[in-house]
Amino acid sequence: MSRAALVWTRRRRALAGYARAFAGNRGGMAGLAVLVLIALTALSAPLFIDDAALSLTGAEGGRFQPPGPDYPLGTDAFGRSVLDLVVWGTRISLTVGFLAAFVSVALGTLIGVVAGHFGGWTGNVLMRVTDWFAVLPALVMAVALAAVMTRSTLTIIIAIGVTAWPTTARVVRAQTLAVEARPFIERARALGGGHAHVMLRHVLPNVMPVVLAQTTLLVAEAILMEATLAFLGLGDPGTISWGGIIQEARNAGAISSGIWWYMVPPGIAIAVVALSFTMCGRALEGVLNPRLRERP
Amino acid sequence: MKPTRPTNPGAAGEPSADVRETGPPGGGAERPGAAGPGGAAGSAEHYLEVADLSVAYRTAGGEIPAVRGVSFGLEPGSKLGVAGESGCGKSTVALALLRLLPASARISGRVLLEGEDVLAMRWGRLRAVRWAGASIVFQGAMHSLNPVHRIGDQIAEPLLLHDRAGPAQARARVAELLEQVGLPAWRARSYPHELSGGQRQRAMIAMALACRPRLIIADEPTTALDVMIQAQILRLIDELVTDLGISMLMISHDLTVLADTCDRLAVMYAGRIVEEGPADDVFAAARHPYGAALSAAFPRVGDPSSRRAPRGLPGDPPDPAALPSGCAFRPRCPEVQERCAEVDPVLWPAGPRRSAACVRVLSPEQARAAGVPPAPAEEAGTGPAAEGEPRADRDPQAAARPQPQPEEM
């Protein structure tokens, strides 16, 4: 067996072990099941919801119709079905959540690996910058960014991605330092591996599991942040998002007139998705960090 | 309750009463059972008696045995050393004596402290016995002392708890204890990190002495220290224990440490005592091949025999979850025989006041009586290789006289 194949086998075996441990975590599995369900709903939403039902003018229902046989969750101020809105909102929430988490994890991983690998002056400066970013209140920063840039989904993704990376950078740096202390890095260097080679071929694959867990947790935060920004009126006015629905409900006076079906469902949707991601992330963390795992 | 017990927190107010109460070593008193629960102060033969102690850890993959039927006794004022490699179960024994093992541990057997079974005690009684009846000097005092509390407060804690001492009384006693272990009294105000390793261990000893226990369990008390400090600490423990007439159970992987300090030695392997006897005899001429390997691994300073090259033992201790059949030491034993795979050896008499769990200590008659197959050499009829013979030069009476072994019964 070649060395590469050997390495591959070892990694596959490790992955299988992780998968088994994850399967043993009930919370993580429940979270995963819910997420799969929600993702399928989001993907298939266009099949059973047509654009007209979501447009401000084309909706057929009456204003603020309470839940009933036609509209299981009632209608909003424009006669649209709240259920349709919430289902449709899944799409933007998941998109923003994943992309923003991806942006911040990519940034955090890059900075973390570089800081851990080079150490010394470079590493110190990078970690100082990280520490300082960690101090900035993420919401204030995201609000400021979203306020000065064009109001669009992309802006929200960037605003969240740019503010959420310091945690990832710290975690990844710590992991990089741990990986680089292992003998095979020494060997790779002795064999003439350059910085890029060591970082890409050796450090990165070993850091990935931790990054994965981190990403999952960040998606939850990103979804919450997206809802918050949309609620503050900083989202793309043309898209339907959970935070946006709540804002509309509030502006339409749903709070004071007791039209609970307008604002309750989107909030529950946010909580369920965020909780599912958190459960998955914690389960992953537990699997990958044996110190946290339940003792046998 | 037992008002006469000196270790009872209510009765321990009178200083040093319990210390002087140590019975005559080896004094022939009644068996603990005969003494009755109320008569514990009448002193059993053994201050501590451990019978068939077993500990298993419950894991996802079933129970893993850590200690498999250990028995020993400790007379008042005597010192027993327990030796063995890491993982042989010796620290588990130490913690099991006061039921300090994690909840996943299942303990069986009996641990009689002054005739009272620790394993059957109610929690309240157990807490009263802890530290006041038997205290522990833990290994690596850095981690065994709480980093955020002052040394003095940590020493005073059991005083306030068990002796119901007032703050001033406790402070005076702390100063006295610190002086006893060779630390200046102002050290009471220091934090653990401000002390050197040796000083921390001294503080730990002072803490162990606080409630004037009659038994001290020293779990690798010198392991983390460098050699010079190690010798100082050992001398200190030895002096204090002897002066105060305290019984001691000392646990170490280092046979020399134990041979220098203790009266008797027990060697543990794979959760069992495989050899037991007077310290000097066991150290000089172990009857069990594992004991022999251990003593060879740690030559005693000044011992002419230590000039022989120390003999290392190949291999590692067995995985407790998958012990070999027969003798657990078989895979590593330099003198392994065929029958070792069939016989699970128990402690057999192996000389005056000695015993060993090795088929080689049995005479052919004893072997027959114990149901052990004969040695291969015996069948061939070659005299010199026969059991007991090669060892006769070290201990002439060993094979000839079967010895009583009270602890094992």
Added chain:
Amino acid sequence: MDTASRAPAGRTAAGPPRRGRPGLHPAVRYLGGRVITALVSLLAVMVTSFFLFRVLPGDPVAALTQGRAVSVDQLEAMRRDFGLDQPLPQQFLDYCLGMLTLDFGMSYEYRVPVSELIAERIGPTLLLAGTGTVLAAMLGLALGTRAGWRRGSLMDRVDTGLALTLWSVPSFWLGLLLIVLLASGAGLFPTSGMSTPGVEGAFNVALDVAHHMVLPVATMVAVVYAQYMMIMRSSVLDEKGADYLTTARAKGLRDAAVLRRHAVPNALLPTVTLIFLNLGRVVSGVILIETVFAWPGLGSLFYSGLRVPDLPIVQALFVVFAGSVIVMNLLADLVYPLLDPRVRT
């Protein structure tokens, strides 16, 4: 070894070596270092605030007024008001000098100095955030300790599950829900604001404010305590296997005393730092909660400043919010030595 080698004089003397050994450097250097770090961070925040609203995509006035009908004259007036007709270095200099003298400029909307607005609004925010944080920290620490010590028990699972669920709930939504259920619905609590006009007497005013505070504080605690709890839980878990706890048990202490006297003081060390580091979330939480409950604090000022848009207000509050987190971190560094003797020397 460490102490023995550096304090031989102390050992021969009658007393311990005084903390104030020649120079007394360690403590001063520690504090000095932290203060300087905090100042550097503050400076960086000021710089960020300046460039964030100016340099990003071109014209802040255009960016802040997008989607609104604004005449060219109004734009010009805004530019002049902000000093945006000046060259950038000059603007930056003015801005920095202003910040140093706590002069954050004039609010575009209210036509009063921003510093006055902040002074007026900071009290309610401190009241709300302070009460909420203290309650959340107490609840979180108590529940986290309990959950960590009895890890895997039913109680741990319920507490952890509830905490994670509440953490996943958006705070603004929870606030709105409470308003719907308890304020506009049941009428138990006021829906917004901090006080009812016309209430007289110190005691009645205090009672009135407390009444107004119930829902905002409850919302804040519900959303924030989870992180304190999870931090404390994992720190207790970390300490759980510590050798000194075995010592404490061997001494005959009750389980509760082992936890309270030995495990908790050690588990608090990492927790306190992390709690202070997480105060950024408190700031965010305050903005949202003040917005939802129309609490007259800095958060609602920030929100309304964003909507107007009122650049001086937003810019100044950005510095205030980030600065408060920096100050809290500094406080954490100063509090830490009081808890951990190892850092003190």
